[in-house]
Amino acid sequence: MTEDIDFEIDPENLPKRLERKPLGPPSVVVDDLHITYRVFGARRGGTTRQRTSLWDKAISLGRPDTGPITEAPAVRGVSFVAHHGESIGILGTNGSGKSTLLRAVAGLLPATSGRVFTSAEPELMGVNAALLPRLTGERNIMIGGLALGLNAKQVRESVPKVAEFAELGDFLYLPMSSYSSGMASRLRFAISTIRTPEILMIDEALATGDASFRKKSTARIEEIREKAGTVFFVSHSLASVRAMCTRALWIEKGELVADGDVDDVADAYNAFVEGRTNASSGAKLR
Template structure:
């Protein structure tokens, strides 16, 4: 039976509407069975050219949901579940095989919109990143102190980016993206790289964005980040959205399931997963006709 419509689904304005999105890739495979599955002539061609046979991977399989103003949405799932692909589709960096995405404004994907140059100092990169996201030079200089404080990298802001650790670079990218106060902010694996002080500052900044009726998406392998920072979470598995609900509760269940998988307690993990699929089964989103929304569709097939 299809899940019923979410009774609270019209509580606030939609910011992102994802409808039946499917993504399919053709990727090389080293599996000998895939090589044997192709014709003899194709095997000879692949051998002569040093290529591998390609297989079809369905990265997203009909994902639908509505994100609303004031939400911080965590996206959970193991490697290969479709988390980052979903974020890139929302950002407009990839086009789905089918389905549509509607956003009321241009989403900012952390680490992509900020055009950072390794040879330049952090200070110059801040200016470049802000200019790339639409600020004037005067506005960029005005927010520089705020960005340095949020990133927490101190005097390193005057050193070349190539001397930064991966954590320092991630924190600076987050600070640049957040400083322009985007309506829709997409964060992929960037908030698990700091200390407790950075976590507190970044959480405070995300709360400010949400209070201004914005929406924040966070992809993280660290379920504790989702548990502590997100009002809502969606659980992805093999390209399918299997759970949607309160962030702290879903993240807690995800952590318990993951722990049992890591301990090879597969029967217990299967039991937890079955319960979670039932408890957090996604509501059928209330999706109006495309003309209802002020913004045009970002993708449509």
């Protein structure tokens, strides 16, 4: 077997592998999704064009000329169906379109073309929990809970549970600006799992937590999956993806290059990354 490219996780800290469960009905259907960013004023990369259409002229009316518009395709014709009870890892090198895909499925980015159907409102961890640094952890938990649709009583009840999960200790009563980035991301994770969402999306969020927090988060993800939810998990840590997911999608340059069993896709991706690393170090030597 090939060696995993994973420097940050000690194998003995990894959770037990998730058990496979029979799949439920579809929860997310993505049909030929394209997302193209329009970058104003850029002059390199993508397809650059002058503002010639009536639409372009209309939207730039009265604004200083910011130069040509560059169209940067980030997701190109991705299609897949996710089911209840599945946890799906998303692999791909930097800039391959993973975060863009998650944001589009979560409804935070409009599709340039193609369609996304979801059986419930997906919750993208860390984005929905927009925390306010000047407020205390306690206040942020309350705001986060309200934003997730809890009522005042439920919010009050959730504070001790969330604080305990995030291991805040006395920091609960201090402004978040005094938190380390790891503490802030633990709190974000804890807030986003107050409610058990039907579709949970996690984008690299566990990278800053320490090993024991990762174990706890994995247990929480498993709980969500048990309740027939769907979990999407973007991570550069192949070992975490292998441990937490049953299926993986591999995206490269915005295109879906593999979709299947987590081990098969992770092996193929690992071989690709190692091939690239060897090729680039060979080039340097020459």
